[in-house]
Amino acid sequence: MELVLASGSPRRRELLSQLGLHFTPVNYQVDETITNCSLTPEKIVQELSIRKAKAAQQDFTDALIIGADTIVFDGISILGKPKDQHEAIQMLTQLQGKEHQVYTGITLIELVDGVVKECKSGVRMTRVWMRTLLKSEIEEYVLTGEPMDKAGSYGIQGIGATLIDRIDGCYFNVVGLSLVLLQDLFRQIDKSMNQFR
Numbered sequence: 001m002e003l004v005l006a007s008g009s010p011r012r013r014e015l016l017s018q019l020g021l022h023f024t025p026v027n028y029q030v031d032e033t034i035t036n037c038s039l040t041p042e043k044i045v046q047e048l049s050i051r052k053a054k055a056a057q058q059d060f061t062d063a064l065i066i067g068a069d070t071i072v073f074d075g076i077s078i079l080g081k082p083k084d085q086h087e088a089i090q091m092l093t094q095l096q097g098k099e100h101q102v103y104t105g106i107t108l109i110e111l112v113d114g115v116v117k118e119c120k121s122g123v124r125m126t127r128v129w130m131r132t133l134l135k136s137e138i139e140e141y142v143l144t145g146e147p148m149d150k151a152g153s154y155g156i157q158g159i160g161a162t163l164i165d166r167i168d169g170c171y172f173n174v175v176g177l178s179l180v181l182l183q184d185l186f187r188q189i190d191k192s193m194n195q196f197r
């Protein structure tokens with residue numbers, strides 16, 4: 001049985017490697033549109049992590065597939081990755097000087113002989129406090145390019161660290177993959193990470 005990470009995110013790949021796991025990274029185009037506007041942030045990341053894990057199913061027969069999704073919620077709107085620099089500036093203007101929440105959903109699908117044996121999902125939320133930012137600081141940060149592939153338009157693990165006052169909850173959840181949640185999902189389906197080391 002092989003471990004498959006259905007994600008194009010370099011952060012998620014680094015985090016799995018950090019655990020000493022051997023895995024096959026794959027990246028499929030998944031429709032991330034949410035049509036049901038009444039879905040909670042929890043339900044959205046759960047649903048999208050399921051879609052991402054399912055997309056990889058077609059190419060494997062015996063595998064443990066990981067899918068994940070991260071969004072930012074400030075109590076008003078749900079923020080994904082910005083579509084351009086203008087939107088990144090808008091998001092950071094909205095988030096600065098207050099608290100927001102980062103939600104990451106993870107789904108594990110166990111495939112045996114091409115059939116789904118187990119499918120488990122979980123969600124973690126981390127509270128993040130961003131300091132007050134000057135317009136010029138936001139513009140300078142966006143020009144670094146760092147925000148462009150990140151939910152909420154910042155990366156806590158990079159230059160974005162200088163924008164964050166404090167967090168409450170799992171740091172890795174903000175970066176895109178709560179490792180303690182991943183461990184818990186392995187346990188729920190009676191799998192050990194050691195099998196993939």
Ligand SMILES: Cc1cn([C@H]2C[C@H](O)[C@@H](COP(=O)(O)OP(=O)(O)OP(=O)(O)O)O2)c(=O)[nH]c1=O
Pocket residue numbers: 006007008009010011012027052068069070071072081102149150151152154155156157160174175176
């Ligand atoms: C808030 C925040 C998000 N992020 C990243 C994590 C995710 O990679 C990304 C959110 O987008 P996602 O759609 O969750 O993931 P992705 O498009 O990067 O990869 P894939 O769908 O193929 O798995 O934002 C950071 O790296 N640092 C942060 O501080």
